[in-house]
Amino acid sequence: MSNATTELAKGPKEIDRLKKIDFKMISFTLAGKDYGIDILKVKEIRKAGNFTKVPNTPIFVRGVDNLRGDIIPVIDLRVMFNLPAETKDSTSLENIVILRLDSLVLGVVVDSIEKVVGIASEAIQPPHPIFGDINIQYINGVVENEGRLYIILDVDRIFGEPADAPEPTAQAEPKGLALPEADEAQTLAAPVPGESIVPLDLQFVGETLAAFGQFHLSPLNRGWVSERLLEWKKMRQQKGLDFQVTQKDEAEDFLTTFPSPNTARIWTAEAVSSLADLLSFDVPSLVVWNPGCGRGYESYSLALMFQTRFQDKAFKIWASDNDLLSISTAPSLVLDDEELELSWKEHTVQTKNGLQFNAEIKSRILFEFHDVNHLNPMPEVHLAVLRDVISFLKPSDQEKLVTELSEKVRSGGFLLLGTHERLNQPEWKFLGNDTWSVYQKL
Amino acid sequence: MRVEYINPFVEAAYNVLTEVLATEVKRGNLFLKSATKPVMGVAAIVGLAGEVEGRVLFDMSKQTAIKIASVMNMEELTEIDDLVKATISELANMITAQAVTKLHELGFKFDLTPPALITGDNMEISDQEVEALIVPMESPHGNIEINVAVRERS
Numbered sequence: 001m002s003n004a005t006t007e008l009a010k011g012p013k014e015i016d017r018l019k020k021i022d023f024k025m026i027s028f029t030l031a032g033k034d035y036g037i038d039i040l041k042v043k044e045i046r047k048a049g050n051f052t053k054v055p056n057t058p059i060f061v062r063g064v065d066n067l068r069g070d071i072i073p074v075i076d077l078r079v080m081f082n083l084p085a086e087t088k089d090s091t092s093l094e095n096i097v098i099l100r101l102d103s104l105v106l107g108v109v110v111d112s113i114e115k116v117v118g119i120a121s122e123a124i125q126p127p128h129p130i131f132g133d134i135n136i137q138y139i140n141g142v143v144e145n146e147g148r149l150y151i152i153l154d155v156d157r158i159f160g161e162p163a164d165a166p167e168p169t170a171q172a173e174p175k176g177l178a179l180p181e182a183d184e185a186q187t188l189a190a191p192v193p194g195e196s197i198v199p200l201d202l203q204f205v206g207e208t209l210a211a212f213g214q215f216h217l218s219p220l221n222r223g224w225v226s227e228r229l230l231e232w233k234k235m236r237q238q239k240g241l242d243f244q245v246t247q248k249d250e251a252e253d254f255l256t257t258f259p260s261p262n263t264a265r266i267w268t269a270e271a272v273s274s275l276a277d278l279l280s281f282d283v284p285s286l287v288v289w290n291p292g293c294g295r296g297y298e299s300y301s302l303a304l305m306f307q308t309r310f311q312d313k314a315f316k317i318w319a320s321d322n323d324l325l326s327i328s329t330a331p332s333l334v335l336d337d338e339e340l341e342l343s344w345k346e347h348t349v350q351t352k353n354g355l356q357f358n359a360e361i362k363s364r365i366l367f368e369f370h371d372v373n374h375l376n377p378m379p380e381v382h383l384a385v386l387r388d389v390i391s392f393l394k395p396s397d398q399e400k401l402v403t404e405l406s407e408k409v410r411s412g413g414f415l416l417l418g419t420h421e422r423l424n425q426p427e428w429k430f431l432g433n434d435t436w437s438v439y440q441k442l
Numbered sequence: 443m444r445v446e447y448i449n450p451f452v453e454a455a456y457n458v459l460t461e462v463l464a465t466e467v468k469r470g471n472l473f474l475k476s477a478t479k480p481v482m483g484v485a486a487i488v489g490l491a492g493e494v495e496g497r498v499l500f501d502m503s504k505q506t507a508i509k510i511a512s513v514m515n516m517e518e519l520t521e522i523d524d525l526v527k528a529t530i531s532e533l534a535n536m537i538t539a540q541a542v543t544k545l546h547e548l549g550f551k552f553d554l555t556p557p558a559l560i561t562g563d564n565m566e567i568s569d570q571e572v573e574a575l576i577v578p579m580e581s582p583h584g585n586i587e588i589n590v591a592v593r594e595r596s
Contacts, residue, residue: 324472327445366594367445374476374573377593 021118026097027150028110031083035110036117036143036150043100045113047093048074065107067098070211074107075159081135086111099155103204106159117150119143124152205229205245205254212251215258218398221391224420228257260387260419261435264294266335267301269343271435276309278431278438279414281382286315289381289408291372292389293319296330296365300357302385303364304344318378320370330367332356373397380410387437388418406441415439443575443592444494446548448472451498451590452577454540462514462533463581470578478568479589483507484522485560485567486534490542492552496572496592498541500534504561506584513583522561531557537588 025036051063060080078085096107124141140152206217233243299319321327334354417437432438459467484507486500511529534557574591
């Protein structure tokens with residue numbers, strides 16, 4: 001009797017449970033068995049092959065793959081779990097599930113990708129030691145759906161940081177809150193702030209800025225990013241938002257205060273004069289190198305500076321940019337009449353397209369379509385101007401360019417970086433101020 | 443590469459190809475390249491000297507070379523013979539000459555060397571000192587890559 005009632009009570013409940021689908025997973029097979037991964041962890045699925053092998057890695061690491069410009073590691077789950085894997089020749093395409101975990105994106109190779117399966121999370125049963133193929137701690141549970149048994153993998157456990165890794169983040173948080181006072185004490189001139197910033201936060205922000213803003217965190221800009229992060233945290237807290245930068249527009253927001261003053265416009269006479277005060281040259285003819293000149297405002301401003309403040313010097317400015325559209329307009333840059341200071345007017349002429357600099361100024365600058373990461377066939381230069389250029393190169397290219405600058409700029413010559421960029425190297429002496437990041441080569 | 447040089451080469455390539463092939467030609471996106479580059483099979487090289495130094499390289503597959511030479515000679519050609527070689531050299535000469543003429547009008551002076559034609563499989567070209575501007579042109583007869591490496595004498 002009591003048995004019958006429980007049967008009755010179970011009936012509708014069973015139906016309810018089937019209806020309530022609150023967990024979706026991607027199903028795939030490994031060595032003929034069905035597996036699932038929480039769909040929220042899956043970024044995409046794709047076919048790829050011919051991975052670049054990385055030496056000295058565990059056997060289950062197939063190499064790295066280029067996912068539309070992002071280099072991601074590719075791991076073979078079958079090898080990882082000691083399952084039989086058919087060996088394909090290196091050129092054939094394989095099924096890849098791209099996973100997005102907290103801090104990394106990676107691809108896993110599986111046999112075949114089936115479909116998306118929706119289930120009720122309460123239908124998931126704890127793993128049973130009988131599924132001996134895969135270490136039980138990597139299994140979230142087992143679920144039955146339409147007559148098939150799926151083993152749900154816990155990808156966070158499999159690929160995540162070792163269990164003790166997240167701890168420092170939690171501990172570091174209060175330290176971060178206590179930070180503002182410590183940081184205010186620091187002067188701008190200090191190139192690298194102390195250990196005060198939570199390194200992990202800085203690293204996370206750095207990663208998103210690289211992904212969305214093409215801005216790469218490096219010793220050159222670490223000082224600014226740390227300060228900006230504190231400011232950003234305060235701002236976001238006031239709005240009740242999380243401080244993590246997760247989207248393109250947030251990355252752009254974060255970087256709004258990075259560009260140096262007078263970017264993308266002709267410099268003011270006052271700015272030109274304050275820069276000229278910091279520079280001095282002892283030879284009659286000067287070579288200026290200005291990679292990343294964009295539409296040419298910076299190069300023209302430099303020409304104005306030499307023309308007005310260093311009249312006795314002959315100078316040539318080599319300006320270049322790798323953006324074809326910007327650099328194409330640079331040789332005949334049309335000026336905004338209202339924005340241009342009166343004192344510069346004597347160096348301009350009215351053309352049929354609008355106000356432009358005169359032939360005297362133009363003949364001093366040579367605009368080139370050129371990528372600074374390629375070989376730079378430059379003679380020795382007396383002044384190199386790279387405001388807010390190096391920070392937007394990949395870290396390895398940044399290093400290469402900084403080394404190249406040390407070779408290209410002659411001893412006693414100058415280097416002008418972006419207002420928020422600082423170079424911390426013994427052969428460069430900082431001569432600048434809050435506006436001009438000027439270095440002299442020793 | 444100096445900005446002023448880019449357009450003359452792109453325009454000359456477009457004009458000459460449209461005219462001699464009597465068909466629609468499309469220009470691909472321009473880009474820069476500095477590393478070693480594979481050559482598709484037939485390459486015509488024209489050297490530049492004067493205020494600048496450098497060279498222009500016209501690169502295409504053998505099939506494309508034969509098809510283009512067939513159209514230009516108005517007869518069906520089937521292999522890379524002397525006529526095909528002479529035709530492709532001439533095409534390179536025409537394009538470079540037109541570009542140099544345009545540049546001369548803008549006030550830049552340089553001279554050309556006679557074109558040299560190189561054919562073979564698995565060839566590569568490397569420029570250690572100059573970065574090259576690649577102008578890809580697409581025609582119904584196949585693709586031609588124009589590889590311009592020019593630099594100022596410093």
